[in-house]
Amino acid sequence: MVDFFERLGALTLSVLARLGLATLFFGAVFARMAQGAKRGALLVREIHFAGVRSLAIILVSGLFVGMVLAVQGYEVLQRFGSADALGSLVALSLVRELGPVVAALLFAGRAGSAVTAEIGLMRATEQLAAMDMMAVDPISRVIVPRFMAALVSLPILAVIFSSAGVIGAYLVGVELIGIDAGAFWSQMRASVDFRLDVLNGLFKALVFGVAVGLISVFEGYHAAPTAEGVSSATTRTVVISSLSVLTLDFILTVLMFRGLN
Amino acid sequence: MNRSKTNVAVGAFVALGIVALAFMALKVGNLVSFDSAEGYRLEARFDNIGGLRVRAPVKSAGVVVGRVEDIRLDRDTYEAVAQLRIRPEYRFSADTIGAIVTSGLLGEQYLSLDAGGDSLYLKDGERIIKTQSAIVLEKLIGQFLYNKAAESSGDKK
Missing domain, CATH: 1.20.5 (Single alpha-helices involved in coiled-coils or other helix-helix interfaces)
Known part of the structure; x- marks a missing residue:
């Protein structure tokens, strides 16, 4: 029994210590945001690495998610004789939820894990310590550009994901199944509000960008400097990012869209 | 690279x-x-607004002419008060009839304005006096059943 309490206590303390470490780290990152923002070339390189290189997976996934939504949505809607509403169903689910969330999950797997591994290896090979020795602040030189790249890239990727999804739904719904194109677009336009739906979706993506960015740089920066440590840090990045994206999405959805319709 | x-x-x-x-x-x-900030406001009172929501379209002859901006309950008369925002290029006569209609059988509800023949036009902040409430399907069915029952009991006598 005492053994159980001992383990529970140790677990609680280690979780709290980790949270405290993370909070201090986040504070340090935010404090150096302005300094890091001045390094434009570094930021561009990181956006290229995190954002541009994720474009293919985002485009293809968006297209297929839209196509699947169209097929499944059509199956249900045509039972009620309202297959024309397919456009608004697809667009609303993509813009409000699937665009930001799926883009963030893919981003965490594609770019977040890579950032963690990169920074973790820098730590393991003592590059970060070497920078410190040369009076180069590793946080503003290495961490902040990667964090800001996530912040900038994810909203762009989410919008691109949603657009690709709408185009996929158009291809399947209108070209393949044969829903009237006019009804598809006009129903969509009647139900999607730019400010309430599109901009709220973008804001969600921005919040997810902050979360995924912070988690991936934190896990890399505080990875144990061994091969095993880097590998477990990479895993943790994907797991914690995905969980926090889904949790944040629920909270944001309740705040944004409850009582809207 | x-x-x-x-x-x-x-x-x-x-x-x-x-x-x-x-x-x-x-x-x-x-x-x-449609930018909801422009246009003038009208007010319409209904006994029952049914499923009408804020942001629902206001249509005349099927054309969207504005949006429902706000819905609240009058505390004294227990009527629903809908604030409408109408585009500035459309004017409606003072005897316009406002009705809550459903697009299709299961579609969304919107507010339909049928223009009358009055030469006076509604101005910003004025009220649409003639209104027709939403049809509540349950009430309609209940009334129908009640009438049927009354009919059949009348036949027996």
Whole structure:
């Protein structure tokens, strides 16, 4: 029994210590945001690495998610004789939820894990310590550009994901199944509000960008400097990012869209 | 990859994002269709608004002429008060009839305005006096059943 309490206590303390470490780290990152923002070339390189290189997976996934939504949505809607509403169903689910969330999950797997591994290896090979020795602040030189790249890239990727999804739904719904194109677009336009739906979706993506960015740089920066440590840090990045994206999405959805319709 | 190629790729990436956002605004969303800040306000009172919601369209002859801006309950008369925002280019006569209608059998509810023949026009902040409440399907069925029952009991006597 005492053994159980001992383990529970140790677990609680280690979780709290980790949270405290993370909070201090986040504070340090935010404090150096302005300094890091001045390094434009570094930021561009990181956006290229995190954002541009994720474009293919985002485009293809968006297209297929839209196509699947169209097929499944059509199956249900045509039972009620309202297959024309397919456009608004697809667009609303993509813009409000699937665009930001799926883009963030893919981003965490594609770019977040890579950032963690990169920074973790820098730590393991003592590059970060070497920078410190040369009076180069590793946080503003290495961490902040990667964090800001996530912040900038994810909203762009989410919008691109949603657009690709709408185009996929158009291809399947209108070209393949044969829903009237006019009804598809006009129903969509009647139900999607730019400010309430599109901009709220973008804001969600921005919040997810902050979360995924912070988690991936934190896990890399505080990875144990061994091969095993880097590998477990990479895993943790994907797991914690995905969980926090889904949790944040629920909270944001309740705040944004409850009582809207 | 050298730096200028990276810059070009990132620039194209950001441009693609802007194109996607424009696509969202113009093709998917309704940014240009109606800005709710302009136009004049009208008020309409109903005994029952049914499923009418804020942001529901206001249509005349099927054309969207405005939106429902706010819905509240009058504390004294227990009537539902709907605030409408009508586009400035449309004017409605003082004897306009406002009715809550459903588009299709299961579609969304909207407010329909049928213009009358009065030469006076409704001005900002005025009230549409003639209104027709939403048809509540349950009430209609209940009334029908009640009438049927009354009929059949009348037949027996």
